[in-house]
C-alpha cells in the first residue's frame with residue numbers, strides 16, 4: 001500500500017497542479033472563514049475538477065452547521081469530509097449517514113492522553129487526522145505549522161488508520177515517516193511562502209523528501 005499524501009489549503013490552479021503532478025492522493029480545501037486558506041465553494045468547485053480520477057477532494061470544515069455543509073457538499077462534491085472541530089461521534093455518524101461520504105476526524109494531540117479521544121470515534125470515523133493541538137489563543141484549530149511529539153504515536157494501536165499532520169515540511173518528513181509509519185501524511189503551512197500562499201517549489205520539495213524517505217510504507221520495503 002502506498003503512502004497517502006494530502007496537500008491541504010489549496011486556493012490556486014498552480015498549487016493544485018503542483019500537488020497533482022507530485023502524486024498527491026488527497027487535495028484539501030478549507031471552508032473556515034478565519035483561515036488564510038479559506039476558499040469559497042464556487043472556487044473549490046472549479047479547482048477540484050482537475051482532481052477527478054486522480055486524487056480525492058477533501059472538504060475541511062470546523063463545527064459547520066447543516067446548512068453550510070449542505071452548501072459545500074452539493075457544490076463541490078467532495079470525495080471525503082474532514083471534520084476539524086469538536087464534532088461529537090454522534091454528529092460524525094449522522095453526517096456519514098446523511099451524505100454517504102467517508103469522514104476523516106481530526107484529533108488534536110499534545111500529550112498521550114489526547115490520543116484517548118480516538119476511542120469514541122472508532123468504528124464511526126473512517127480515518128483520523130492527528131494534528132498538533134493549537135497554541136492557547138490560536139485562531140485556527142489546524143494549519144498552525146507546529147508539530148507535536150511524534151514519539152507519542154509509537155504507542156498507538158497499529159489498526160488505527162491515520163494521517164499524520166501538524167508542522168510537516170520537506171526538512172522533517174523523513175524523520176516523521178521513519179518514526180511513526182503513518183498510512184498518510186498531510187501538509188499545509190510547510191509548503192507555503194506566506195500564510196495561505198502555496199509555493200509550487202515547496203510542494204515539489206515536500207514530495208521529493210517524502211518519496212526519498214520511501215513512499216511505499218516502510219514495512220513493505222523491508
Ligand SMILES: O=C(O)c1ccccc1N[C@@H]1O[C@H](COP(=O)(O)O)[C@@H](O)[C@H]1O
Pocket residue numbers: 008009028030032035036037060061062084129131140141142143144145146165166167168186187188189190
Ligand atoms: O489550514 C488551515 O488553515 C486550517 C483551518 C481550519 C482547520 C484545519 C486547517 N488545517 C489543517 O491542519 C493541518 C495541518 O496544518 P499545518 O501543516 O500544520 O499548517 C492541515 O493540513 C489541514 O488539514
